[in-house]
Amino acid sequence: MEVAFWSGRSDDLGYLNQEYTELNHALLYGVLTVPQFAKIHIKHLHGIVSDGYALFVSLALRVVLELYNKLVDSVKQQLIWVVHEIVGVSGVGFDGLLVGLLRHTVGCDYTDRGLWLCFELINLFLANFTSLLEEEPSVLTSALYVYLRLLADHCRVSGNVRVDLLKKLEIEFCVKMLRGQFHLSMKIGRDLVRLLQDLVHVPEFRCIWKDLVLDATTFRTEGFSDVAQLYSTRTSSRYFLLRVTPEMELQLRFLLVHVKFSHLKRYQMWFAKKFLFEPERETLIVDMIRFICCAHHPSNEIIHSDSVPRWAIIGWLLSCCRKKYVEANAKLALFYDWLFFDERMDNIMNIEPAMLLMVCSMPQYVGMTQSLLEFLLLLVDNYDQVRSYTIAKGVSLAFNSLVTEGVNSLDTLTSCDALSPFLKERLKKLLSSTNETLPHQLYPGRLSHCSADASPLETPSSHPKHEPAGA
Structure with a gap:
């Protein structure tokens, strides 16, 4: 040589x-x-x-x-x-x-x-x-x-x-x-x-x-x-990137950047066929939700476009859960940063999808909103009873930051007639008990994707067994 x-x-x-x-x-x-x-x-x-x-x-x-x-x-x-x-x-x-x-x-x-x-x-x-x-x-x-x-x-x-x-x-x-x-x-x-x-x-x-x-x-x-x-x-x-394969990451980012909301269903069929149809793969949903919340933060341009929002993909993934323990782990993955939220070190983009999913599921899918809010309040009471006040304060600060940053108003939840009065009362009690002054103005800036007609909640079992052309 x-x-x-x-x-x-x-x-x-x-x-x-x-x-x-x-x-x-x-x-x-x-x-x-x-x-x-x-x-x-x-x-x-x-x-x-x-x-x-x-x-x-x-x-x-x-x-x-x-x-x-x-x-x-x-x-x-x-x-x-x-x-x-x-x-x-x-x-x-x-x-x-x-x-x-x-x-x-x-x-x-x-x-x-x-x-x-x-x-x-x-x-x-x-x-x-x-x-x-x-x-x-x-x-x-x-x-x-x-x-x-x-x-x-x-x-x-x-x-x-x-x-x-x-x-x-x-x-x-x-x-x-x-x-x-x-x-x-x-x-x-x-x-x-x-x-x-x-x-x-x-x-x-x-x-x-x-x-x-x-x-x-x-x-x-x-x-x-x-x-x-x-x-x-x-x-x-x-760390969240470690639990989605490079191929999963590529396809999830494609869904969240290049797919329009009106075309979501056909891409859901394709994605579910590739990654979720086998029953044991259901646990991947937990990792996907953690990735979407904490490792994929869209630009303002994407947020205000008609691309599929993060909350819609997460709502669909939650609807794909069949096993109760997977569903519980998936909801925990969604809310985990809420429990310890500190605006000095936490990123509001990590907690935004859960709030928008609860708000945008009303009134057509109020069952999703009720299920998520009930789970969050159960976490406050039971996740760590020794440090329950710390967790309650974290959740209260999360709500406060979301309202302050214009993600939504708390009135959307506390004034919804379709929601359980018991849950609304529990939420009000939580927020008042932590002595946080929470603004209640509505800031609609980031709610362009919320629509009663938008339906991200299609399950894998309802998908035809073929790949759509061009997907």
């Missing part, structure tokens, strides 16, 4: 850069498609590398994010092998490569292919735990978020030997993080509590949960003494 001597001229530098790029492309292709020569290709890569493997890693990441689902099994196996190699040499950007692969793990996918990726990654994290802790500890926090979420699905499966073995590894990793590296675990923020709450029935996590809510000092983490400190830490949107 000949490499031209660099004379220092810009055209020589360009030639070398082009050759280096082409060599990286060729070596990645060879590693992925010709397994018997993979070790030789990696040796060649080690020999030519001049950028800390940054270019090679970026090319591998493109494969992960753009092509993974189209790869044959042998190429996927080689991809995992090369990731092990890159982690071993601490290639620049390897953390992004791991995060990209984590996004392709799906908790409700119990096929051999789906479980295989979960196995490969959890083994990688356990085998390289010490080195990752030293070099890229944030990727361990991302893995913790993912595997806590996966466990919520995997722990509902019994009688599957492969899932049982996977659960043991997942529990080992998560407990290792929570007990030994809680200072990293708590970087997740308040959603760490939400995920742990879903695993209280698992003995290993029941003990962790008790310590968290009753004696947080057992975690021996400087500056941490009460679960309320997690409540007050908003979870970064990057």
